[in-house]
Amino acid sequence: MADRDTAIRRTAAFVAGIAFGAWMAQPDTPSLSIAGAAYAQEAEVSPTMVRDRNRDAYYPNTEDLAPDEMRVIACGTGMPTTRAAQAAACFLVELGNGDKFLFDIGSGSAERISSLQIPYNFLDKIFIGHLHTDHFGALHDIFIGGALMGRNVPLKVWGPSGATPELGTAHALEGMMQMLTWDMAGRAGNVDFRGYRLEVNEFDYKLENEVIYEENGVVIRTFPAIHSIDGAVSYALEWNDLKFVFSSDTYPNKWFIEYAKDADLAIHECFIAVPDLVNKMRFSPESALLVGTQVHTAPEAFGKVMSDIQPRLAVAYHFFNDFDTGTAVYERIRKTYDGPLSMADDFMAWNVTKEDIRVRMAVTEERTWAPPLGAPAEPPTLDDRTAFAEQVGIDIADIGFSEFTKSGYWDVDDALRPIFKEASEALGRDFPYPGDE
Ligand SMILES: [Zn+2]
Numbered sequence: 001m002a003d004r005d006t007a008i009r010r011t012a013a014f015v016a017g018i019a020f021g022a023w024m025a026q027p028d029t030p031s032l033s034i035a036g037a038a039y040a041q042e043a044e045v046s047p048t049m050v051r052d053r054n055r056d057a058y059y060p061n062t063e064d065l066a067p068d069e070m071r072v073i074a075c076g077t078g079m080p081t082t083r084a085a086q087a088a089a090c091f092l093v094e095l096g097n098g099d100k101f102l103f104d105i106g107s108g109s110a111e112r113i114s115s116l117q118i119p120y121n122f123l124d125k126i127f128i129g130h131l132h133t134d135h136f137g138a139l140h141d142i143f144i145g146g147a148l149m150g151r152n153v154p155l156k157v158w159g160p161s162g163a164t165p166e167l168g169t170a171h172a173l174e175g176m177m178q179m180l181t182w183d184m185a186g187r188a189g190n191v192d193f194r195g196y197r198l199e200v201n202e203f204d205y206k207l208e209n210e211v212i213y214e215e216n217g218v219v220i221r222t223f224p225a226i227h228s229i230d231g232a233v234s235y236a237l238e239w240n241d242l243k244f245v246f247s248s249d250t251y252p253n254k255w256f257i258e259y260a261k262d263a264d265l266a267i268h269e270c271f272i273a274v275p276d277l278v279n280k281m282r283f284s285p286e287s288a289l290l291v292g293t294q295v296h297t298a299p300e301a302f303g304k305v306m307s308d309i310q311p312r313l314a315v316a317y318h319f320f321n322d323f324d325t326g327t328a329v330y331e332r333i334r335k336t337y338d339g340p341l342s343m344a345d346d347f348m349a350w351n352v353t354k355e356d357i358r359v360r361m362a363v364t365e366e367r368t369w370a371p372p373l374g375a376p377a378e379p380p381t382l383d384d385r386t387a388f389a390e391q392v393g394i395d396i397a398d399i400g401f402s403e404f405t406k407s408g409y410w411d412v413d414d415a416l417r418p419i420f421k422e423a424s425e426a427l428g429r430d431f432p433y434p435g436d437e
């Protein structure tokens, strides 16, 4: 193994991300990273030391993208069993033209996304690789939660067909919308309802590198993956001569080898080392060998894939990236791959240009409220409730409270009326108390 690799490995034992940009830092494009900061060029520093420094962490809402720049942020890198440190699969791609795309929306990822404080109107395009919950389990969270915090455009979702209609994305999301009937019925008429619409674009899972999205200079292609059963896919996004590739889940396959070539950022699943499936996850050895090598991509196989496609930066995800398990994954990858590598963790951020790839961890706000609105909110209208009732085939009279429930009201009108009076006085227009109109 090369000396360079040994040096990288030493650092990687302690940090999750590795920037190779720092090894070739240019004076005008300093490439700071957690791993390589010591090697970066000194930048001009203000006398107070609080401004004008190159940051070694990414703070959301503080950096515009350059017109030719791509930023990718991991909003989920873990496993189906989510934990506080790692949500399940989700990667956000932001482009210098203002476009944003989500690839997978696994369980737990919606709260990671919220920490980035991005107006939800910008988070209206989601591409699902397959229908395991660790890849789409937070869809209903961002669908409802995003609309409640300001998305007032439909949420558009792309996903593959399956071997039968029941195994496809459209069927799954029809089921999700059915699940949300009570939720939606109660919101219609109380809030701006424009964001509570889902647009589903199901495409043939057998498409081989065909375009499923093309707009504003962005082209997204899909190709088959081999995972669980038929109906899993991977994606490639190309824009401005930059290429992002996301495997979602797959066993190494000929399509990824062919269509991920020349990727600037190639994200591929990489599973926990087989011994840790036994030691940490309590799998039987038989099961560990099957799941760790045949169902998923073992680290050694991940390395072989990356050695073949040679991306500018390889990203491994889909393992618990801890001090005692991440190193085993890393060492096994290094048996078959010695190129640039990030061991993904939640909130890792990659800024990609033709000249440089900068890897940092995002520092995020946990107590997030609504981000700024992408477009002004509208007052609620009961027409939305009528339309919803018609759409789902429920009598409008059944959406609301029965005489039985109404009989339970306890009178707090004297406490609530002043709130309406307060709003009327503060805003200079009349807000009548419900029932008074
Ligand atoms: Zn899966």
Ligand SMILES: [Zn+2]
Residues within 6 Å of the ligand: 080, 089, 132, 134, 135, 249, 318
């Ligand atoms: Zn998965």
